[in-house]
Every structure is written in C-alpha cells, then in structure tokens.
Amino acid sequence: MLNNEALATYVAQQTVNLLPDTVLARAQREIETHLPAALDRLHHLIKHVKMWTPGQFDHLHSTQYCTFLYLLSNEIFTQTGERELPTRLFLLNKAMNAIDLFYEIDMPPVxxxxxxxxxxxxxxxxxxxxxxxxxxxxxxxxxxxxxxxxxxxxxxxxxxxxxxxxxxxxxxxxxxxxxxxxxxxxxxxxxxxxxxxxxxxxxxxxxxxxxxxxx
CATH class of the missing domain: 2.160.10.10 (Hexapeptide repeat proteins)
Structure with a gap:
C-alpha cells in the first residue's frame, strides 16, 4: 500500500501521462492537500463492502481505484470549486476504467x-x-x-x-x-x-x- 505522498505522486504522474499539458508539481500539491479527506471517504466505503478488507486500499485493485479517483475528483471540486484538476481526474478514470462518473455527481457515502x-x-x-x-x-x-x-x-x-x-x-x-x-x-x-x-x-x-x- 502506497503512503499518501507516494499515492499523490502516482496519481499525478498518471494524469501527466494521459494529458501531457498537466503540470506535475501543481497537480501533486493539490492532490496531496485533498488526499486525506478522499481516503477517509474511501475507507468508510471499504469498511461497508463485504468482499473488501476494512482498512486496506489497493491502488492496483481496479474497482477500488476507480472509486478512489471519483472520490478524489469530487473532493477537490466540492472543497475548492476548481474544475481543471477534477476534469483531468475524471478523464483519467474514464480512460482507465471505462466509466463516466463526473465529479459533480453526488454519489452516496456507500x-x-x-x-x-x-x-x-x-x-x-x-x-x-x-x-x-x-x-x-x-x-x-x-x-x-x-x-x-x-x-x-x-x-x-x-x-x-x-x-x-x-x-x-x-x-x-x-x-x-x-x-x-x-x-x-x-x-x-x-x-x-x-x-x-x-x-x-x-x-x-x-x-x-x-x-x-x-x-
């Protein structure tokens, strides 16, 4: 399991790889700021899903990672009103997981x-x-x-x-x-x-x- 700093770098680098005009350092800083709140929401969800182990998030588990990318994009948008990075995370999720789940949508806690x-x-x-x-x-x-x-x-x-x-x-x-x-x-x-x-x-x-x- 990646620590928060490594996870922020991982997501930011993926975003740069997909969308090369992304500024890596800026994306990483913003992700790091909102990552704890997004992970709190994710772990609340994981705790309630029977087939998942509470307290364990695997960034290589495609469904968990898909859910995480939505939560992160939604958290950034909700807290800042900013759209650029949430849009990039939405596009990353769409490219990786073939899901159209926009960051403005209010999904339930679980x-x-x-x-x-x-x-x-x-x-x-x-x-x-x-x-x-x-x-x-x-x-x-x-x-x-x-x-x-x-x-x-x-x-x-x-x-x-x-x-x-x-x-x-x-x-x-x-x-x-x-x-x-x-x-x-x-x-x-x-x-x-x-x-x-x-x-x-x-x-x-x-x-x-x-x-x-x-x-």
Missing part, C-alpha cells in the same frame, strides 16, 4: 461498483448502498433525472431513465430498462414483453444488498 466498464451516470439522486454493474446507465430524459432509493442493485446492461423513481431495496435484473416509471419499495424488476418493465414484489426475508454490504 456504493459498490461490480465492474466499471460501460457505466454511465447522470446527475441524479442516488440512495445509499447502491450496487452498479457493467454497462448500467442512469440518464436524464427531457431534463428529468431519476431518483434511486436506498439499497438498489442494478445488474448489467440495465438502464434507469428520465422521471423514474426506484424505491428502496429494489433489484433490476440484467438488461432491464425503466423509463419514466415509479417503482415501489422491495421489487424485482425484469425485462418484460414489448420493452415494458415487469415488476414483481420481493418477498424474501433477506434483503439482496446483504450479500454486498456490512449494514
């Missing part, structure tokens, strides 16, 4: 990315204990953004679009699209006929999110 490739997230409302898998999309429609409740699991190739509300503890099956719909709490959502989402109550005593998180 979320889990199963595989980052192809994930595209709009500025929407995201509840805590969110699970996202590859090629999942949250998008606006005519200016309306979705609202996603707590403990929602989004399996691969699924989309939540427009004026949609997903209630707490819902599960979107693979390849499901929900567009301008309101889904109650504790539902399984499948791909029905004619492109319409098929919604069935989840009557299981154990919540699916308990597979992923220490809650």
């Amino acid at each position: 979320f889990f990315i199963g595989h980052s490739a192809g994930i595209v997230l709009a500025k929407a409302t995201y509840g805590n204990y969110l699970v996202l898998y590859q090629n999942s999309t949250v998008g606006k429609n005519h200016g309306h953004a979705p609202r996603i409740g707590e403990g929602v699991i989004v399996y691969p190739n699924s989309a939540i679009i427009g004026e949609t509300e997903i209630g707490d503890h819902c599960v979107l099956g693979q390849g499901t699209s929900v567009i301008n719909q309101k889904v109650p709490t504790r539902q399984f959502i499948f791909n029905g006929t004619g492109g319409q989402a098929l919604i069935k109550p989840n009557k299981q005593a154990q919540l699916p999110l308990e597979e992923y998180f220490r809650v």
Whole structure:
C-alpha cells in the first residue's frame, strides 16, 4: 500500500501521462492537500463492502481505484470549486476504467461498483448502498433525472431513465430498462414483453444488498 505522498505522486504522474499539458508539481500539491479527506471517504466505503478488507486500499485493485479517483475528483471540486484538476481526474478514470462518473455527481457515502466498464451516470439522486454493474446507465430524459432509493442493485446492461423513481431495496435484473416509471419499495424488476418493465414484489426475508454490504 502506497503512503499518501507516494499515492499523490502516482496519481499525478498518471494524469501527466494521459494529458501531457498537466503540470506535475501543481497537480501533486493539490492532490496531496485533498488526499486525506478522499481516503477517509474511501475507507468508510471499504469498511461497508463485504468482499473488501476494512482498512486496506489497493491502488492496483481496479474497482477500488476507480472509486478512489471519483472520490478524489469530487473532493477537490466540492472543497475548492476548481474544475481543471477534477476534469483531468475524471478523464483519467474514464480512460482507465471505462466509466463516466463526473465529479459533480453526488454519489452516496456507500456504493459498490461490480465492474466499471460501460457505466454511465447522470446527475441524479442516488440512495445509499447502491450496487452498479457493467454497462448500467442512469440518464436524464427531457431534463428529468431519476431518483434511486436506498439499497438498489442494478445488474448489467440495465438502464434507469428520465422521471423514474426506484424505491428502496429494489433489484433490476440484467438488461432491464425503466423509463419514466415509479417503482415501489422491495421489487424485482425484469425485462418484460414489448420493452415494458415487469415488476414483481420481493418477498424474501433477506434483503439482496446483504450479500454486498456490512449494514
């Protein structure tokens, strides 16, 4: 595990390698300033993810590093309002992990990315204990953004679009699209006929999110 100084150098150098007009010393100084707060947020998240060991961050673990780059870019933007370095970190994350997760988006304190490739997230409302898998999309429609409740699991190739509300503890099956719909709490959502989402109550005593998180 890299110490803070080495980690700041590592991230800054990666940014320079991707975007050669980045000033290394300036990027490194700014990253070092905001790194402790970003790591605090990351370790809070790691503590709650069952498959990860609390207190351990591996910069070579692609999902952990993908999450870290978002948190760092968001922390810098939130604390300073500055956009240049957060934009560069966003582009680095996009190039390395194929995820479109902008630094202005307010992700919840605890979320889990199963595989980052192809994930595209709009500025929407995201509840805590969110699970996202590859090629999942949250998008606006005519200016309306979705609202996603707590403990929602989004399996691969699924989309939540427009004026949609997903209630707490819902599960979107693979390849499901929900567009301008309101889904109650504790539902399984499948791909029905004619492109319409098929919604069935989840009557299981154990919540699916308990597979992923220490809650």
